[in-house]
Structure formats: structure tokens, C-alpha cells
Amino acid sequence: MAIAATDVTKVYRLYERPRHRLLDVFGLLAAGSHGYREHKALDGITLSIARGEKVAVIGRNGAGKSTFMKLVSRVAQPTSGRLDVSGRIHALLQIGTGFHPDFTGRQNVFAYLAQLGIDGAAARQLFAEIVEFSELEEYIDQPVKTYSTGMAVRLMFSTSTAIRPDLLLLDEVLGVGDAYFTQKSFERISDLCRRDGTTLLLVTHDLYAAVRLCDRVVWIDRGRVVTDGAGAPVVRAYEDSIRLQEEERLREKKRRRLREEGGETHVHVIVELRSAHAGFLQAPVYFSDVELRHRGAVVARVSMSEESSSGASHIVSEGSAWGAPGMWAGRDARAFLNYGSPFRKVAAAFALPVALSEDLHEVDLRISAQTAVACDLAAAAFIDGAERALPNVSLPAGRWHDAIVPLGGATAPRRLNVGVHGTGAIAVDDVRLVSPRGTDAHVLTHGEPLDIVFAYRVNDPTVSERAQILMAIHRDGVHDVCRVGTTGLSFDTQSRTGTVSVHFDRLPLADGRYTLTIMVARQGYYDERPTQYFSLSPGVYACLSQVLEFVVEGGGAIGSGTAVVLEGEWSVTRASAPQPAHD
Numbered sequence: 001m002a003i004a005a006t007d008v009t010k011v012y013r014l015y016e017r018p019r020h021r022l023l024d025v026f027g028l029l030a031a032g033s034h035g036y037r038e039h040k041a042l043d044g045i046t047l048s049i050a051r052g053e054k055v056a057v058i059g060r061n062g063a064g065k066s067t068f069m070k071l072v073s074r075v076a077q078p079t080s081g082r083l084d085v086s087g088r089i090h091a092l093l094q095i096g097t098g099f100h101p102d103f104t105g106r107q108n109v110f111a112y113l114a115q116l117g118i119d120g121a122a123a124r125q126l127f128a129e130i131v132e133f134s135e136l137e138e139y140i141d142q143p144v145k146t147y148s149t150g151m152a153v154r155l156m157f158s159t160s161t162a163i164r165p166d167l168l169l170l171d172e173v174l175g176v177g178d179a180y181f182t183q184k185s186f187e188r189i190s191d192l193c194r195r196d197g198t199t200l201l202l203v204t205h206d207l208y209a210a211v212r213l214c215d216r217v218v219w220i221d222r223g224r225v226v227t228d229g230a231g232a233p234v235v236r237a238y239e240d241s242i243r244l245q246e247e248e249r250l251r252e253k254k255r256r257r258l259r260e261e262g263g264e265t266h267v268h269v270i271v272e273l274r275s276a277h278a279g280f281l282q283a284p285v286y287f288s289d290v291e292l293r294h295r296g297a298v299v300a301r302v303s304m305s306e307e308s309s310s311g312a313s314h315i316v317s318e319g320s321a322w323g324a325p326g327m328w329a330g331r332d333a334r335a336f337l338n339y340g341s342p343f344r345k346v347a348a349a350f351a352l353p354v355a356l357s358e359d360l361h362e363v364d365l366r367i368s369a370q371t372a373v374a375c376d377l378a379a380a381a382f383i384d385g386a387e388r389a390l391p392n393v394s395l396p397a398g399r400w401h402d403a404i405v406p407l408g409g410a411t412a413p414r415r416l417n418v419g420v421h422g423t424g425a426i427a428v429d430d431v432r433l434v435s436p437r438g439t440d441a442h443v444l445t446h447g448e449p450l451d452i453v454f455a456y457r458v459n460d461p462t463v464s465e466r467a468q469i470l471m472a473i474h475r476d477g478v479h480d481v482c483r484v485g486t487t488g489l490s491f492d493t494q495s496r497t498g499t500v501s502v503h504f505d506r507l508p509l510a511d512g513r514y515t516l517t518i519m520v521a522r523q524g525y526y527d528e529r530p531t532q533y534f535s536l537s538p539g540v541y542a543c544l545s546q547v548l549e550f551v552v553e554g555g556g557a558i559g560s561g562t563a564v565v566l567e568g569e570w571s572v573t574r575a576s577a578p579q580p581a582h583d
Helices: 018-025 065-072 105-115 120-134 149-161 179-196 207-213 231-262 354-358
Strands: 003-015 036-049 054-058 080-085 089-092 167-171 199-203 216-221 224-230 266-275 285-294 297-302 314-316 322-328 331-336 345-353 363-371 375-383 386-395 401-406 426-434 443-445 450-458 468-475 479-486 497-504 512-521 540-553
Touching (some): 003 018, 003 065, 036 224, 054 207, 065 167, 065 199, 089 149, 120 149, 149 167, 149 179, 179 207, 207 231, 216 231, 224 231, 231 266, 231 540, 266 354, 285 345, 345 354, 363 386, 386 401, 426 512
Parallel strands (some): 089 167, 443 540
Antiparallel strands (some): 003 036, 216 224, 266 345, 285 297, 285 331, 285 363, 426 450, 468 479
16 A cells, blocks of 8 residues: 555644744744644545555645645644555655756756665666656756756656655646646656556546546545545536536635624524435526524515615525516526526525523524425524534425425435536436437447437527537546537527437447547537536536447447547549550
């Protein structure tokens, strides 16, 4: 085993003033002093990494990724727990580490090798290999401070990987170089792991580069392991987490505002409702009443007929899919729209008297709602920031229904909408692969015809456009193999529902296991080169990430070791044979 971590915790002290740090260095700062607070960067990390594995560690800023790398590289020691690391370690944890900008590339390489105990003929041989791989022959005798960032990365990466380490640690360094050198680096890392048994631990924010290079991905958040497994399922979960992180940011923003308005006299409760399944709501849900009751008496109520999003109790408009107030079936009501927001949820904020903080198990959420299509809603309550999952709410079709959900009752597991994104302006479901025999298929034959079919539903009444459709196929759920798209199909509410299909005369995919992703976006979305992450973009109507998994067989020898086999029309033009000479 290359790395074995058991319940590893790392706690840092954050000091109020510099003098408190100085006092603590000399042991003069009393335990429990107000001169510092403790930050738990890692909180009980347990994982094992076998020799030769390629493992990527992902997570947002401050999740604990780099802290874990520092512990593995022995730059820092864990506060508690056990961490065993075996073999020679070479770490590239920060651009510029170990390289002096005033020294030339040649001097830096030899100095780096000397620190590792390598000199003489062995150092000269490695130096030649490093220069060749980095392709910096013309600049190797120039000071490193004259290098571009990409050139410096080339030199440092080439040097770090030239000595065939047992354990290679890379922290956010591959993404700095150009695409050519990045690919070259990937190949070297793969070769090290395959031929020399090197173990790779890679920290990166580039999720897709991580799964392209590594067979295993560990997702860390708030110092804990969230997911540890193969790349494809972690990709789906992390894509969804981007939206969840934005929801959390908006929720914290609302909590701060509630604290400013309510001071210490109220307990702040944010209630959220969303679809309980992974798809889009088929119809809007109209609410006439949303209130909290304590032992049957109303203690907080949200008005559905006012535009206000402030006050003691109110709707939360930011990051929600609330419609405008109006009348529905004889009542003042507000709709939970099934389109218009990438968050696809609604929320309400309540301010309860602080006296109820010890009696929340006697508080119930009551809603009165109506929808044209029966559905289940998942409910969650955030009480002063702490999340509490609530039992689902089942709504029948066509009539007003009252539902009571206890805040202090037994909680139901929260289901994340993993792999489903978009505003729902155009919803997508029932994706099928249709074989030449007209049947649904998940095992396809190379070279045979194929149809991909999905159902659509236009939810937004303002949609009238040629939406952009993109289908992407990934091998093993990770490697982007091919894409097909169109801007030639029109969508509007005159034909609110229907199906979209694309026909392939011949399936070009070679043998292997693949996944299919479908995205429908507003007209012109891809032409504008969107910068906002797709799971948060209002321009994405529907995205079903890796919605289907299928297998391709029958590619034969020509389909072995590749992903796509193309066919073309071949021809040969023969030169005329030379004529014999005549006397």
C-alpha cells in the first residue's frame, strides 16, 4: 500500500493578532484562550491508495485537498489519526518550489538533482532527458525569471518526473501548460504508473482532466471524503454539486440578511421544496398557503399575494423558481414554475420567536397546493444554517391539497438530482436507443443503423426558437469520443410536446462501454462561447448528463484499441505503364 490514512485530522489555529501567534510559539498562550480559533482543515479522512494507482483529489477551494497533499508529502503532520506513506516521494505542490528565478534552467535542474543525492554522470544523463522532454533547448541557459509560466511548468514537471519516483504528488500544475504539453505530461504519467509502478496523487480543479488521467477520483468537501470511486459517477455527482454550492452561497447570504433583520430575538428557518425525482416537474405547482404551526397554532406565515421578499416571513425569490402572485382556482396563489430557473426549487423564510428554539419538534410545516399533474415534492428545512431533510410531500392532481410536514419528525433521505440540469424551459425525458429492429437497445452492434430518440416538453410559453441540441458520447463515462448537434429544429408552445430523433446509417463506435449526454440550450448558446458553468446557466434548458449507458460489440480487429471507426469511399488511380522504346 502506497498511502494508508486512518481517521486523519488536521487542525490549524487562526490567531486574532500576530502577538498571539508569537505567544503560542513559546507555549505562553493558555489553552482555551480567545487569542485564536481552531479550523479543522481535515476531519477524519480515511482512505487507502495502492501502489501504481492514479488517484485524483477534487473539491472546491478550502475543501482540504492541498492540506491532505502536504500531510502525504510530510510537509505537515496530522493533528490526529494515522497516516502511513511508503516509497520515495516527489512533490510538485506549487509553481516555483525548489527553483530559484535568478538561476538558469541548467543550474536549477542540477541543484534539484543534487538535493536528491544525484550527481556526476547520472545527473548529466537525467539532465539530457529533462531538456529533451521539456523542449527548452534554446532557453535552458537563460534565467528562469525570463521564462513564461508555461515554460517554467515544463521545466519543473520534466525535472520532477525524470527520476521515476514511487509516489508523485501534483497540486494544480498541469493546467498551466499548453494543450500539447499537457497531453505529453499525461502520457508520461501514465507511462510512469504502468511501467515503473509509480503512484500518482493529483489535486486539481479541472475535473475533466482528472478523470481523463486518473482511474479513481476522491471528492473532498469541508475536510471529509464525499465520494471515492470511478470517474464517471463522481463526475455526475460533482457537476450537480456546482449548483448545490451556489445554492448554499445564496442560502448563507439570506441567513446573514435574516440575522441582521431579526437580531437575536428570532430563530430563522428556510424551507425549500423541489421535485422529489431526478427529472423536471411536468406542470407548475400553485401554493395558496405556506405556514409554520406550533401545536396547531400559526406562528409564521408567508403571503402568496405580495411581491415582497423581506420582512419577518417571506418568499425567497433569489435562486428560486417562484412565479408572480395571482389567482388560481379561486385563491390568491403563487406558482412553483417548472421552468425559468436552473435551481428548480422554491424557498420561503420564516422568523420564529426564539422561545420556540427548544420546542421545534412541536412545529409543523403546512402547505396548501394544487397541480394539474400529480407529483412528489422533496422538502428540507435549514434552521439557523443546519439542514434537516423532511418527509416528501405527495400532491394529487386537480384539487387543492393540504399537507402537514413535521419539522421535528423522522427525516427522509435527501435525494439529489444528480445528472439533471437546466431551467426546464424545454424539458427532456424518456431517452431511448432504438435498434434497426425498432426495439429499445442497450447492447448495440458496430456498423448497424441506430436511432437516438427523446421526448420533449415546452414548459416556457415564451419559447419560440431554433434551440441548440447537442449529444455527446463518452467512453467509459469519461473520455469524450464524439458529438453531434443541430440548430435546425424549431420549438414553440403550439406543439408543446413531441419527440426528437437523430438517425445514423452506420454506428461508427468501436467495441466498448459508452454513455450518452443530451443538452438542449437556447438559440445561439454555443455560438457565444458561454463562460458560466452549464449547471448554473439560464441558457441551458435541459441537460441529462450520462443519461444512458450502452455497450457496442462486433467491431472486430479493426475496432480494437480505438473509439471510432470511420468509413469512406476508396479509390485508386494507377499510373500508366511505361511504353517500350523503339529503334
